[in-house]
Amino acid sequence: MQPKIMGVVNVTPDSFSDGGLYLDAEAAIAHGKELVRDGADILDVGGESTRPGAEEVSAEEERGRVEPVVAGLAGTATVSIDTSKASVAEAALDAGATIVNDVTALRGDPKIAALCAERGAGLVLMHMQGDPRTMQVDPIYEDAVDDVRAFLAERLEAAVAAGVEEERIWLDPGIGFGKTVDHNLELLRRLGELRELGRPLVVGTSRKSFIGKIDGSPVGERIGGSIASSVIALAEGADILRVHDVAEAVQAAKLATAILADG
Numbered sequence: 001m002q003p004k005i006m007g008v009v010n011v012t013p014d015s016f017s018d019g020g021l022y023l024d025a026e027a028a029i030a031h032g033k034e035l036v037r038d039g040a041d042i043l044d045v046g047g048e049s050t051r052p053g054a055e056e057v058s059a060e061e062e063r064g065r066v067e068p069v070v071a072g073l074a075g076t077a078t079v080s081i082d083t084s085k086a087s088v089a090e091a092a093l094d095a096g097a098t099i100v101n102d103v104t105a106l107r108g109d110p111k112i113a114a115l116c117a118e119r120g121a122g123l124v125l126m127h128m129q130g131d132p133r134t135m136q137v138d139p140i141y142e143d144a145v146d147d148v149r150a151f152l153a154e155r156l157e158a159a160v161a162a163g164v165e166e167e168r169i170w171l172d173p174g175i176g177f178g179k180t181v182d183h184n185l186e187l188l189r190r191l192g193e194l195r196e197l198g199r200p201l202v203v204g205t206s207r208k209s210f211i212g213k214i215d216g217s218p219v220g221e222r223i224g225g226s227i228a229s230s231v232i233a234l235a236e237g238a239d240i241l242r243v244h245d246v247a248e249a250v251q252a253a254k255l256a257t258a259i260l261a262d263g
């Protein structure tokens with residue numbers, strides 16, 4: 001499948017790379033529309049940061065942030081809602097979102113499964129070790145790729161058992177969520193092993209700190225590293241790239257796809 005580009009629309013004061021820039025609904029909508037002009041297939045709207053150490057936000061606050069933005073963008077692209085709360089997901093689906101992106105893979109609020117089943121919504125299940133407050137303290141795996149694959153297989157089974165159609169589920173290794181730099185690099189290098197799960201793979205490396213830990217770059221100067229890691233992920237079989245810098249990712253994905261097509 002031609003890779004899809006999922007552009008990030010953060011309606012938060014504290015996201016790690018663009019916190020506070022689009023907290024106002026109008027600004028977030030304008031930003032989302034710009035990402036669509038840049039070539040985004042999907043807009044991932046989020047109202048709660050999941051960066052390491054982030055504070056939790058109440059459902060009411062989160063819903064208030066994302067609802068108008070989803071409504072403002074639903075006509076322009078496929079919209080996913082980045083949330084772990086069923087009540088926020090429900091409000092976003094009511095406002096026009098069609099995919100729920102749950103970084104807890106139904107462990108935060110299992111009601112998300114029934115909601116997606118009932119609405120026929122798509123569901124992204126992501127791997128995370130621990131929770132955002134503690135996940136980077138001391139992540140340990142026997143074998144990062146095997147452990148992530150086993151987790152995603154189990155969560156996929158749980159979602160299907162709860163009534164979500166398997167065809168609507170995407171899986172994500174959760175780059176940066178409870179992983180050291182080496183864990184992230186190994187997951188990207190061996191991403192192809194997750195293809196055995198038989199579902200499309202979402203990969204989000206955009207501007208993440210493992211890039212800065214390798215070359216010392218601050219968060220605003222990680223496009224090169226974001227592109228390099230995204231292209232490696234594509235070569236290993238990623239289907240959807242979750243990115244902040246959409247225009248650059250679209251061009252990289254086109255080139256990578258053209259090169260790989262003949263291989």
Ligand code: HH2
Pocket residue numbers: 008010012014015016017046048049050051082101102103124126172174175202203204205242
């Ligand atoms: N990464 C972030 C948030 N949501 N969802 C999926 N499926 N995969 C990811 O890799 C992923 C995600 C973190 O990035 P960002 O939204 O820019 O930061 P923050 O959580 O600080 O808002």
